[in-house]
Amino acid sequence: MAAPHKNELVVVSGASTGIGAATAHALASIGYHVLAGVRTSGEADAIRAEGIEPVTLDITVPAHIEALAQRIADDPERRALRALVNNAGIEVNAPVEVLPLELWREQFEVNLFGHIAVIQKLLPFLRRSRGRIVNISSVGGVAALPIFGAYAGTKFALEAASDSLRREVRAQGVQVVVVQPGGVKTEMAARSGDVSLELAGGMSAEHQRLYGDLVRSTVASNAAFLERAVPAAKAGAKIAKVVTAARPRTRYTLGMDAAFTVPLARVLPGRLLDAVFTSSHRSRRDASAR
Template sequence: MTPRPAKFLPPGDKCVLVTGASSGLGRACALQLARVGFRVFAGVRRLPQGEELAALSPSGRIRPVRIDVTDEESVAAAVKEITGETGGAGLWGLVNNAGIAVSAPLECVTPERMRQQFDTNVIGQLTVTQGALPLLRRSGGRVVNVTSGLGSVAMPFLGAYAAAQFAKEAMSDVLRRELRRSGVGVCVVQPGAITTPIWGKLTDAARRDFDDVPPEAAAPYRTAFGRFLDASDQQTDTGTRPEDFARTVFRALTSDRPRTRYQVGKDARSLYLLKRVLSDRAMDRRLRAITD
C-alpha cells in the first residue's frame, strides 16, 4: 500500500511562542518560523536580547517577550501579554526549547544543581505549557517539546541532564494522551549534537562545579571526567546545523499528521535506534570507554 504523501498546513500568520529564543537552537527556530510566515513570540530572559533578534527579521514577525520559565510570575505575565496580542485567535504553537545542561558524575551533582536542571528543563516547561494551553485550545494548536538524543540514552557524566530529558519525554507522552480529545497535539524534537553556545556553557560550568566537589568524592572520576570535558571542548562537527533543527520544528508545526517524535542529526537517530535494539548490558559495554 503506497503511503499517503505528507501534507502541510500553511503558516498563514499563525502565532507561535518559542522559549529560550535568545541564542542557539531557539534563535535559529524563531528566525526560520518568522521567515516562512509565522508570527513569533520570542521568549527571552532579557529584552535587549530579544530586540537584537527582532532586528534580524525585517518582516517584523518576531515579537520579543520576557519570560523566565523558572519564575511563575514571569510566565503568567508573558501569557497575559500574548493573550492581549493574539485576541481570539490564540496560539498555534508552543515550542518548549528553553533549557540548561548540567554535567558531572551523579555522585558529585549537588541537590541545588539538580533542582536547577529540573526547574528549567521540566517544571518550567510544564509551567509554560499550562499557561499556554487555553490559547492553544482556541486554535487546536500544537506543543513541540525539545528534548535531546540524551532523552533516549543516558550518557555517563550527563546524568542530571539526561534525567531531565527522560522526564520531559515522559511528560510529552502523557500530555499527548491527555490532550488528544481537546484537539491540541504534542510531539517531541530530539536534536543531537549541534554546535551552539550551550556546549561552551556546559563545560565551563562543569569545571567550576567540579572544582567545588570534596576531593574524596571527586577522586574516582577526576581523570575520566577531565577527559570527557576535553573531548566536549574539541567536539567534532557532526554536520548538523541549527537550521536543520529549525526546519524540523517547522515540519512538526505544519504537518497535517505530525509524528510523535523527530530526531535531528545522525547521532540522535543512532541513539534512538540503539535504545530500541540493544539490551541494557550491551549499551553499558558500548559506553564503557567514557568512564574507563
C-alpha cells in the first residue's frame, strides 16, 4: 500500500493497549507517523513498530506534554501534525454515594483535564496544519448507567468541551470530532468489573444492603455484553477513518449499542429512558445467570 501521508504526524494518547493501540496501528498502516503515548518502557517496547514511535505521555504530567510538544516542534523531517486523537482514559465504577472523592477527581484529571492540557499545548501546531482533534468519548457521555456516574460525568464534560472547542476553532481551520464508542473489547473494560466488585467488597453493611445487588448485577450484565462487543481492532480502524475523512461529521457512534442508545437518549423522556435501561439491564443480567 502506498503511504500518501508519510510526511505527517498524528498523536494518539493512551496507545499502550485497546482502542489506542489499534488506532495507532491503523494509522501507521496508511502511512502516518504516529507518536503513540505510553507510560512505561515496557508499553513502549510493545507498541513500537514501523510508523509508530512511542513517546512517554501521562497526560496528567505537564512535563510529558511539554516534551511531546518539543518533539513535534523539533521533528527532524519537519512534518506537520495532522491530528490529535485524545484516547487516554481510566474507568472506576461504583455508586455515587460510595465512590471516594479522590477516585472521582482522578477520573476527571485523566479523562477530562489531561485532554484539555494536551489540546492547549498542541493546538498551535494543528492551527498551522489546519488539522483535526478527535476526542474519544463514550456512549456514557450521552446516557449514564447506574454505578457509572463518575466515568460518565467525565465523558459528558468532554462532550460539552468538544462542542465549545469546535465552535471556537472552526474559523481557524481546525476540526473537532467526537467518537462515541459503546462496548469495545479492551483490557480497561475487562478490568472495570473486577475493580467495581473490589470496591463493593469494602462497602459498609448499610451500603451493601442498598447497593450490593445493583453492583453485582451491573458487573454481570456488562461482562455478558462484552462477550459480543466490538473488537478493539475494528474500533481502531473506524477511528482511523474518522481521522482521514475529507468532510467529517461532528460525531460518530461506534458499535451497535452506541448506534441504538445515543439517538434514544436524545428523544426519550428521562423516566422512560430509566425504564428502558432498567429492563435491558435486568434481561442481560438474567441471561448471564443462565
